[in-house]
Amino acid sequence: MEPVPQKTNVDHPLPTVSPKQRKRKNLFASYGFVGPAMILLFVFLILPAILALYYSFTNYYLLTPEKMKFVGMENYKRLAEDDIFLKSLGNTALFVVIVVPVQTLVALALALLVNQKVRGIKFFRMAFFAPVVTSMVIVSILWTFIYNPDNGLANSILNIVGIGPFQFLTDKDQAMYSIIFMSIWQGAGYQMMIFLAGLQEIPDHLYEAASIDGANAWQKLINITIPGIRNILVFIAIVTMIAATKLFIQPFVMTQGGPLDSTKTLVYMVYETGFKFRDVGYSSAIAILFFVIVLVISILQRKFIKESTE
Amino acid sequence: MKKGLLLLFCLVLALSMSACSNDNQGASGTEKNGEVQLKMWAHQGQPKEVDFYKKRIEEFNKAHKGKIHVKLDIIPSGAGHAYEDKINAAATSNGLPDVLDMDGPFVGNYAATGILAPIDDYVEKKDKQDFAKSIIQQGTYDSKLYALGAMESSIVVFYNKKLLKEAGINAPESLDKAWTWDQFMDASKKLTKNNVRGLTMHMDNGVGEWLTYMGSVFVWSNGGLLLNKDRTKADGYVNGPKSIEAMNYVKDLFKSKVVSVSNGPTDFEEGKAAMMLGGVWLIPGFEEYKNLDWGMTYFPYSKKKTSPSGSWAFGVSSQSKQPKEAAEVVKWMSNKDSVVEISKITGMPPARESAFKELPEYDKLPKKIIKDQVLNTAKARPATPAYPVLTAKFAEAFQAAALGQDVKKELDKAAKDTDRELERFKK
Numbered sequence: 001m002e003p004v005p006q007k008t009n010v011d012h013p014l015p016t017v018s019p020k021q022r023k024r025k026n027l028f029a030s031y032g033f034v035g036p037a038m039i040l041l042f043v044f045l046i047l048p049a050i051l052a053l054y055y056s057f058t059n060y061y062l063l064t065p066e067k068m069k070f071v072g073m074e075n076y077k078r079l080a081e082d083d084i085f086l087k088s089l090g091n092t093a094l095f096v097v098i099v100v101p102v103q104t105l106v107a108l109a110l111a112l113l114v115n116q117k118v119r120g121i122k123f124f125r126m127a128f129f130a131p132v133v134t135s136m137v138i139v140s141i142l143w144t145f146i147y148n149p150d151n152g153l154a155n156s157i158l159n160i161v162g163i164g165p166f167q168f169l170t171d172k173d174q175a176m177y178s179i180i181f182m183s184i185w186q187g188a189g190y191q192m193m194i195f196l197a198g199l200q201e202i203p204d205h206l207y208e209a210a211s212i213d214g215a216n217a218w219q220k221l222i223n224i225t226i227p228g229i230r231n232i233l234v235f236i237a238i239v240t241m242i243a244a245t246k247l248f249i250q251p252f253v254m255t256q257g258g259p260l261d262s263t264k265t266l267v268y269m270v271y272e273t274g275f276k277f278r279d280v281g282y283s284s285a286i287a288i289l290f291f292v293i294v295l296v297i298s299i300l301q302r303k304f305i306k307e308s309t310e
Numbered sequence: 311m312k313k314g315l316l317l318l319f320c321l322v323l324a325l326s327m328s329a330c331s332n333d334n335q336g337a338s339g340t341e342k343n344g345e346v347q348l349k350m351w352a353h354q355g356q357p358k359e360v361d362f363y364k365k366r367i368e369e370f371n372k373a374h375k376g377k378i379h380v381k382l383d384i385i386p387s388g389a390g391h392a393y394e395d396k397i398n399a400a401a402t403s404n405g406l407p408d409v410l411d412m413d414g415p416f417v418g419n420y421a422a423t424g425i426l427a428p429i430d431d432y433v434e435k436k437d438k439q440d441f442a443k444s445i446i447q448q449g450t451y452d453s454k455l456y457a458l459g460a461m462e463s464s465i466v467v468f469y470n471k472k473l474l475k476e477a478g479i480n481a482p483e484s485l486d487k488a489w490t491w492d493q494f495m496d497a498s499k500k501l502t503k504n505n506v507r508g509l510t511m512h513m514d515n516g517v518g519e520w521l522t523y524m525g526s527v528f529v530w531s532n533g534g535l536l537l538n539k540d541r542t543k544a545d546g547y548v549n550g551p552k553s554i555e556a557m558n559y560v561k562d563l564f565k566s567k568v569v570s571v572s573n574g575p576t577d578f579e580e581g582k583a584a585m586m587l588g589g590v591w592l593i594p595g596f597e598e599y600k601n602l603d604w605g606m607t608y609f610p611y612s613k614k615k616t617s618p619s620g621s622w623a624f625g626v627s628s629q630s631k632q633p634k635e636a637a638e639v640v641k642w643m644s645n646k647d648s649v650v651e652i653s654k655i656t657g658m659p660p661a662r663e664s665a666f667k668e669l670p671e672y673d674k675l676p677k678k679i680i681k682d683q684v685l686n687t688a689k690a691r692p693a694t695p696a697y698p699v700l701t702a703k704f705a706e707a708f709q710a711a712a713l714g715q716d717v718k719k720e721l722d723k724a725a726k727d728t729d730r731e732l733e734r735f736k737k
Binding site for chain 2: 059061062063064065148149150151167170172255256257258259260261272275276277278279
């Protein structure tokens with residue numbers, strides 16, 4: 001078939017607006033829509049980021065900005081020898097390495113569970129989702145009570161099973177794992193909901209066909225369900241990763257980075273150095289390095305995912 | 311061209327936005343009908359304390375009608391550093407009020423960074439002498455006076471009379487018989503049995519100011535210091551042999567299990583701990599526990615009798631255009647009437663010697679203990695610009711001691727970090 005020749009408006013030109021003018025008008029409108037968001041982004045994201053980069057080369061003390069001096073790489077040199085920075089980096093890494101896979105798997109398992117067509121399943125969906133809509137600060141405060149070594153709920157329950165008591169947040173070897181456990185519990189419901197949406201997209205006839213071919217439940221999971229939600233899986237892994245590196249509220253509320261810096265994370269250190277110690281210069285250097293680390297991980301992740309989707 | 315226009319558009323909007331945020335929150339010091347208008351911030355303490363601030367400022371406005379009018383804002387202090395964060399933010403954006411309220415040990419930092427203006431010129435020498443020495447100590451930086459408080463504070467050893475009687479222990483009732491560290495350790499050990507600990511130290515308060523407030527007393531009592539006399543050096547002081555010895559004593563208390571890092575906030579009140587190193591502000595709360603028969607005794611000592619000190623105090627911000635009038639507010643909030651009244655409301659000891667005369671309950675036991683400490687053994691935390699770092703690092707070292715870590719290593723870290731911070735303020 002011949003392509004339909006494009007109609008030009010030479011024969012019937014619109015009386016007032018030429019194509020060029022219309023294009024310009026559209027452009028103006030589109031900038032009008034994008035503008036406010038761009039300005040907000042610039043003022044609250046890009047500008048602070050540029051300033052942070054600049055401050056990281058100065059000795060800016062929060063209360064005496066007029067005495068700010070350029071100190072070159074000094075803050076970065078100090079970072080290299082700072083034990084607490086290394087420890088914070090390690091703590092953050094530990095949190096990410098455990099939370100990302102475990103939380104994703106837990107969420108997937110929950111999604112599979114609540115995807116059953118059983119009466120009253122909506123209650124369970126709601127129950128698993130409830131912690132997500134609760135403020136993290138409140139969740140953290142509640143879990144501080146649950147983790148109380150002497151009269152907390154956690155030890156009472158473990159006592160019935162015959163283990164414990166544990167020190168939880170007051171022990172340097174247990175505090176981080178306590179926070180990890182709580183964070184997975186709190187966040188898994190969110191990923192569960194996204195998984196659930198993905199699961200319901202998979203057409204039923206695939207499962208029916210598999211049943212006819214004599215596939216068991218495990219084979220169906222591996223060959224139909226997982227490939228069916230692969231894009232969602234990737235999305236969730238990235239989102240969880242980014243959220244996990246930003247761990248702050250839990251240690252801020254529950255442990256203040258302690259005991260013995262065992263729950264101090266990079267973002268907590270940025271806050272502590274910048275506000276408590278008022279050392280904005282050094283704090284900015286930590287933030288910049290943190291940015292670089294997240295950037296590198298994101299680039300690697302993108303590369304890895306591009307290859308796998310091809 | 312288009313890009314240039316867009317950029318210009320962005321800039322104009324950004325500028326107008328920042329102009330909007332520049333509200334009139336800060337020190338006004340303006341005059342209206344010949345009346346000087348002042349702004350004041352106070353932290354949100356106990357509800358009764360907040361009511362007191364409001365009431366006292368109302369009275370001030372009445373007494374100075376036509377001359378000075380103060381508008382008081384109560385700022386939430388919350389957990390951690392919310393109130394301080396607010397001051398920091400305001401200081402950098404020229405938004406400080408004329409009069410502000412701050413925790414005693416931070417006066418040094420605020421004075422050194424130029425947030426506070428000295429008030430020596432406005433306070434009479436005779437009036438100054440009436441304040442407890444420790445209150446003048448905490449308000450003084452570089453031999454200039456910056457802040458005056460209405461309240462003092464102290465930590466005493468609270469004890470459960472019933473449990474002490476059962477163990478056959480008599481707590482000292484006069485300062486010259488105060489417990490030494492060894493006696494205190496013995497008593498704690500004797501009192502630790504069954505499910506009852508001999509002692510609780512409120513380690514559940516976290517690694518905050520509490521640990522420095524309480525912990526520094528151990529160092530001082532043992533003859534150690536956090537900083538040298540000029541407050542220019544931490545190395546050799548906070549990690550000096552006497553400080554290490556003191557922290558090892560704390561470590562031993564935890565090691566011998568007379569006290570636990572996981573003691574709950576009300577273990578003493580509930581009878582799960584026989585003694586408590588606790589702030590005197592806890593006393594009003596004891597009324598809720600009908601079964602508790604409590605007494606108090608002095609902070610135990612090693613070589614020198616020492617007790618903690620320091621509380622919220624008022625100062626004049628350097629951004630105020632009316633420092634003289636602002637100083638009037640500071641003086642009003644710390645005059646004898648204010649001191650007596652806030653002391654009655656909060657149960658905190660008064661900051662003035664003369665106020666003790668109006669409060670007869672401080673002449674007999676158990677409150678006599680507090681008066682003895684405030685007037686004889688109280689020592690303020692060092693007024694230094696490096697205090698925010700010093701207190702955080704010292705508190706971490708104290709917690710490390712409680713958790714059985716190497717005390718010297720932790721104190722060395724505290725010394726190193728504090729010295730680096732002090733370096734910043736050297737000219």
